[in-house]
Amino acid sequence: MIPEKADQKANRKKRGSLGGRPVSHDATLYKDRNTVERSINKIKEWRGLATRYDKTPESYAAGLHLRGSILWLRSLPTP
Template identity: 75%
Template sequence: MLERIRIGLPIGRPRTRPGAVAAGKAYSSRGNRAYLRRRGIKAVIPEKADQAANRKKRGSRGGRPVRHDPNLYKEPNAVERCVNRVKEWRGLAFRFDKTPGSYLAGLHLRGAVLWLRSLRPA
């Protein structure tokens, strides 16, 4: 998923490497962190309790604790709310579209509807 990210800027080509990626504890694997580190992206992912316990159990061989910025971690709340708004459309929530193209078209349509609704006065 990270390879498809495009951050549009007012001028120039879209950026393909964000400054930071915030994710939930489910994405706290060593592989995900290594991938982000290789690309020079800051990982804002809290460590799972069992991973922390295993690291501590290994002592000095367990490595350093992961750095986590709690202020940056609060920002994905807006993304989660947007995902919930997108999933209000039953076809997108349950993935009724069988082809990736038609599913992507539904996502674009739902995004346009949400954007247009945000433009009208309350």
């Protein structure tokens, strides 16, 4: 049974999810987390790392180091 609009509003009010204060957040922590997540996504763009084609821990770690080196070299300014 699908509740009617009036029932939905009453249910939300009963649960306390109708308005209220927004959740506060630490801007510095959010900025750092965003940086880490974007870096991880750049690493995962390399298909071998995203799908774990390298089965041994040593070859996976080598791939991480190689991808990190490539990203670092690309971030350097060109002369």
